[in-house]
Amino acid sequence: MNLNxxxxxxxxxxxxxxxxxxxxxxxxxxxxxxxxxxxxxASFDExxxxxxxxxxxxxxxxxxxxxxxxxxxxxxxxxxxxxxxGSILSxxxxxxxxxGVDLEFACKAGTEAMQLISGMVSSGxxxxxxxxxxxxxxxxxxxxxxFTAGSGAAAIVIGRPNGKEIARINHSVSYVTDTPDFxxxxxxxxxxxxxxxxxxxxxxxxxxxxxxxxxxxTGMKPSDFKYAIFHQPNPxxxxxxxxxxxxxxxxxxxxxxNDDIGNTYSAxxxxxxxxxxxxxxxxxxxMLASFxxxxxxxxxxxxxxxxxxxxxxxxxxxxxxxxxxxxxATYARWRGKIQK
Amino acid sequence: xxxxxxxxxxxxxSEYWTKSIVDLMVDAANRAIDAVPGVKIDKVIVGNMMSGYxxxxxxxxxxxxxxxxMKGVEAIKVEAACGSGGAAIHEGYLSIKSxxxxxxxxxxxxxxxxxxxxxxxxxxxxxxSSDFTQAVGASFISLNALLMRLYMNSYNVDEELMDYFPVIxxxxxVTSPHAQYRKAITVDDVKRSPVIADPIKLLSSxxxxxxxxAVILSSKEGPVExxxxxxxxxxxIVAQREEPLRFLATEIAFKKAIKKSGISASDIDFMExxxxxxxxxxxxxxxxxxxxxxxxxxxxxxxRFNMGSELPILTFGGLKARGHPxxxxxxxxxxxAFMQLAGTAGQNQVKGAKVGLxxxxxxxxxxxxxxxxxxxx
Amino acid sequence: MNKMIPIAYWRNRKVxxxxxxxxxxxxxxxxFPPVRVCKKCGSRNIEEKEMxxxxxxxxxxxxxxxxxxxxxxxxxxxGFIRLDNGVNVISMIADADEEKLKSGSRVQATVRKxxxxxxxxxxxYGYKFRVSD
Numbered sequence: 055m056n057l058n059x060x061x062x063x064x065x066x067x068x069x070x071x072x073x074x075x076x077x078x079x080x081x082x083x084x085x086x087x088x089x090x091x092x093x094x095x096a097s098f099d100e101x102x103x104x105x106x107x108x109x110x111x112x113x114x115x116x117x118x119x120x121x122x123x124x125x126x127x128x129x130x131x132x133x134x135x136x137x138x139x140g141s142i143l144s145x146x147x148x149x150x151x152x153x154g155v156d157l158e159f160a161c162k163a164g165t166e167a168m169q170l171i172s173g174m175v176s177s178g179x180x181x182x183x184x185x186x187x188x189x190x191x192x193x194x195x196x197x198x199x200x201f202t203a204g205s206g207a208a209a210i211v212i213g214r215p216n217g218k219e220i221a222r223i224n225h226s227v228s229y230v231t232d233t234p235d236f237x238x239x240x241x242x243x244x245x246x247x248x249x250x251x252x253x254x255x256x257x258x259x260x261x262x263x264x265x266x267x268x269x270x271x272t273g274m275k276p277s278d279f280k281y282a283i284f285h286q287p288n289p290x291x292x293x294x295x296x297x298x299x300x301x302x303x304x305x306x307x308x309x310x311x312n313d314d315i316g317n318t319y320s321a322x323x324x325x326x327x328x329x330x331x332x333x334x335x336x337x338x339x340x341m342l343a344s345f346x347x348x349x350x351x352x353x354x355x356x357x358x359x360x361x362x363x364x365x366x367x368x369x370x371x372x373x374x375x376x377x378x379x380x381x382x383a384t385y386a387r388w389r390g391k392i393q394k
Numbered sequence: 395x396x397x398x399x400x401x402x403x404x405x406x407x408s409e410y411w412t413k414s415i416v417d418l419m420v421d422a423a424n425r426a427i428d429a430v431p432g433v434k435i436d437k438v439i440v441g442n443m444m445s446g447y448x449x450x451x452x453x454x455x456x457x458x459x460x461x462x463x464m465k466g467v468e469a470i471k472v473e474a475a476c477g478s479g480g481a482a483i484h485e486g487y488l489s490i491k492s493x494x495x496x497x498x499x500x501x502x503x504x505x506x507x508x509x510x511x512x513x514x515x516x517x518x519x520x521x522x523s524s525d526f527t528q529a530v531g532a533s534f535i536s537l538n539a540l541l542m543r544l545y546m547n548s549y550n551v552d553e554e555l556m557d558y559f560p561v562i563x564x565x566x567x568v569t570s571p572h573a574q575y576r577k578a579i580t581v582d583d584v585k586r587s588p589v590i591a592d593p594i595k596l597l598s599s600x601x602x603x604x605x606x607x608a609v610i611l612s613s614k615e616g617p618v619e620x621x622x623x624x625x626x627x628x629x630x631i632v633a634q635r636e637e638p639l640r641f642l643a644t645e646i647a648f649k650k651a652i653k654k655s656g657i658s659a660s661d662i663d664f665m666e667x668x669x670x671x672x673x674x675x676x677x678x679x680x681x682x683x684x685x686x687x688x689x690x691x692x693x694x695x696x697x698r699f700n701m702g703s704e705l706p707i708l709t710f711g712g713l714k715a716r717g718h719p720x721x722x723x724x725x726x727x728x729x730x731a732f733m734q735l736a737g738t739a740g741q742n743q744v745k746g747a748k749v750g751l752x753x754x755x756x757x758x759x760x761x762x763x764x765x766x767x768x769x770x771x
Numbered sequence: 772m773n774k775m776i777p778i779a780y781w782r783n784r785k786v787x788x789x790x791x792x793x794x795x796x797x798x799x800x801x802x803f804p805p806v807r808v809c810k811k812c813g814s815r816n817i818e819e820k821e822m823x824x825x826x827x828x829x830x831x832x833x834x835x836x837x838x839x840x841x842x843x844x845x846x847x848x849x850g851f852i853r854l855d856n857g858v859n860v861i862s863m864i865a866d867a868d869e870e871k872l873k874s875g876s877r878v879q880a881t882v883r884k885x886x887x888x889x890x891x892x893x894x895x896y897g898y899k900f901r902v903s904d
Contacts, residue, residue, distance in 0.1 A: 070866055097865070097866065097883075098844055098884075099844070099865065099883040099884045099885070099899070100883060100884065101884060101894070103882075103884075103894075103896060104881070104882050104883050104884060104896065107881070107882045108881060108882075133894055134894075142896070145784070145788075146784075146788040146789060146882060146896070148789065378866075378868070511836055512836070512837070512838060512839035512842045513839055515836060515837065515838040515839070516838040516839050516840070519838050523804070524776075524779070525779060525783050525786075525804070526783075526786065526804040527861065528838065529775060529780075529783070529787065529885070529897065530849075530861060530862055530863055530885070530897065530898075531834075531837055531838070531840075531841045531847050531849065531863050531885065532849050532861050533834060533836075533837055533838050535834070535836075536832050536834045536837075536849045537861070539832035539834075539849075540830045540831070540832055540849065540850075540851040540861065543830035543831070543832065543851075543874075544829060544830050544851065547829075547830065547874055589833075589835070590834075590835070590836065591832045591833065591834045591835075592832050592833050593832075594832075629810065631804065632861070633803075633851065633859040633860055633861050634802060634803075634804075634806075634810065634859070638851075638859070
């Protein structure tokens with residue numbers, strides 16, 4: 055997809071609470087740990103609406119509060135099966151003359167939102183839109199995914215390039231198949247997955263396909279990019295797929311957050327994008343590839359322009375350093391895992 | 395037109411598993427009626443806060459009149475949160491004063507013990523704004539806790555000093571026949587009791603209970619005359635008050651009552667103060683000018699309000715130890731003042747009591763009801 | 772059982788999520804929550820005004836026995852906060868850490884879940900304040 059869209063503002067929000075995977079392993083296995091050190095979890099009074107609100111407020115403030123005409127919230131942990139979080143968020147932000155609705159595609163609903171809003175902006179359908187990825191991922195107790203299923207949100211304000219934008223979204227691709235690696239039926243609290251099948255046939259195959267599509271359509275190659283952000287279901291996969299596609303550790307490292315906050319699902323790559331944008335400089339190119347089980351992958355070429363340094367702005371990596379650890383009992387209580 | 399009290403009766407405050415709200419009202423009413431043989435009641439007024447939510451019962455005026463077999467008699471319910479009892483007495487006073495009625499039966503009643511703690515908390519919170527105070531999770535106790543913290547910060551007062559109020563209450567309750575808790579406590583006991591909403595402790599918080607108190611007001615002479623009955627209100631949302639630590643309702647009602655009664659503050663021989671929490675007792679006394687601002691706890695600790703001192707308060711245990719069946723409390727206070735002035739207070743008698751004052755509050759001094767009564771010689 | 776009255780919640784949602792209060796068009800006084808009549812000058816010329824989302828904590832308390840709609844979230848922390856425009860507000864405190872809760876702490880408004888009607892009922896969102904570092 056040829057795009058003519060720009061990032062005017064962005065915001066990332068991760069709850070302050072963490073649980074160590076050692077603690078989760080202690081409860082279910084009597085020892086050991088998960089592939090990541092910790093994950094971020096939402097407090098009992100947080101959900102994707104509250105986290106979207108936090109990240110959107112940051113993004114809107116950075117963008118100078120433009121008149122938003124579309125809000126897309128991508129998530130797989132919607133509080134309502136029927137009643138879009140996008141509608142509630144639009145109301146709270148004060149945008150009623152707006153399209154406010156939700157998207158779902160496992161972990162890539164956030165980047166889809168970015169793609170669709172970029173499309174609406176590029177075509178002149180709207181002037182400004184808000185793309186959000188947010189999740190309070192549900193980890194089935196004792197399942198390996200419980201180690202990584204985390205909570206977080208990220209928001210991007212998108213408009214047309216005007217010379218003063220933070221970055222331009224030049225190109226995007228999307229690749230989709232029907233692959234049963236991971237899914238959730240409406241009546242179930244937790245998703246199901248097929249273990250090792252989620253690796254090669256799902257994650258690796260789809261990301262490889264979308265990134266190769268991206269290179270082919272744009273004529274670009276790995277060395278053209280300063281940063282490469284991949285979806286991080288665990289600490290290892292993004293490093294592996296990045297290496298296979300020809301990216302270096304240096305390009306990959308800034309976007310790797312799974313070890314500290316786990317997998318924030320729909321917010322995953324967008325949170326990494328926020329972190330990278332904090333440190334990127336004019337002219338830097340960012341390659342971003344998401345992955346959603348089911349399955350599909352979106353890939354983007356994002357080119358950094360500039361940003362006026364906002365006095366009050368605290369870089370995301372700094373904010374991440376302020377956290378509080380909780381134990382499994384508190385985690386189970388807060389995430390509704392205790393039968394009453 | 396003078397207003398007298400011909401009889402007054404207070405049911406012991408307790409947990410009455412076997413008595414309904416009707417039973418409580420009828421028990422109290424019957425005793426008051428029997429004390430004035432042949433009395434013909436022209437009007438029934440019931441003071442109550444939460445019968446709808448707690449007992450799924452409204453229409454208490456007609457309910458009591460019909461339960462007493464008083465077919466055709468005028469009857470209504472009066473509500474002003476925890477000031478309902480006082481407000482009901484006030485309406486009875488006005489009825490007599492108007493000259494339209496000769497004998498008015500006023501009963502304050504509350505039956506709280508059919509509810510569990512969370513429901514009770516919710517019921518009490520209904521004195522506060524549903525939309526804007528209940529909605530944010532602020533329970534009634536938490537509002538008073540915040541007020542206490544502001545008081546302590548403003549006046550540099552320790553929690554311990556404020557705990558003298560529950561001590562005074564409990565000491566008097568030991569010999570009080572209708573008190574709910576009849577055991578003395580120390581300041582240390584209060585301090586070591588569990589925290590309910592910091593800095594309010596279990597033993598500094600008025601309890602909940604079931605009870606009823608009845609009074610017959612009349613234009614015909616009785617042992618006690620009501621010299622003044624005044625009500626004033628303040629902004630419902632405490633945070634919206636210009637001075638959160640100023641009990642404006644108490645201040646205004648007190649001033650009006652003193653003026654109406656023709657007595658001066660120094661004539662008051664005892665006071666049935668609204669001691670829901672130490673901070674309420676303190677701010678109440680300060681609003682009435684009895685204590686200087688920030689000094690009421692100090693005065694309490696110095697014994698200024700003990701039995702036998704210059705101004706005994708909570709002579710039968712107050713809200714803290716006599717109990718606080720919320721909508722009934724104002725009526726309990728008037729019954730207690732009646733007993734003092736009629737000389738029937740037994741072991742709790744304030745010697746030579748001639749003038750007494752009752753102070754009943756709804757919400758966080760959102761409604762204040764002051765009665766000044768004198769002994770009829 | 773409804774923890775809050777759904778339609779009343781909807782009616783008040785701008786107050787709850789955006790802290791929309793009042794400003795008197797005649798004397799300029801600001802109020803939160805909204806008023807119908809100015810408490811300062813008695814005027815009925817009132818317009819909507821969004822309150823500042825930052826303030827100072829004057830006092831706080833910890834409630835271990837909240838009313839029934841908040842029972843499952845106990846303990847809850849409540850604060851008495853002076854907003855930067857001088858208006859006082861009582862609010863739940865989010866991410867409460869007793870070591871950081873002091874009179875004088877600077878606080879910041881956010882939107883959190885207040886309560887919900889079980890697994891099938893409505894979710895009620897509203898303002899809470901957290902200590903800003």
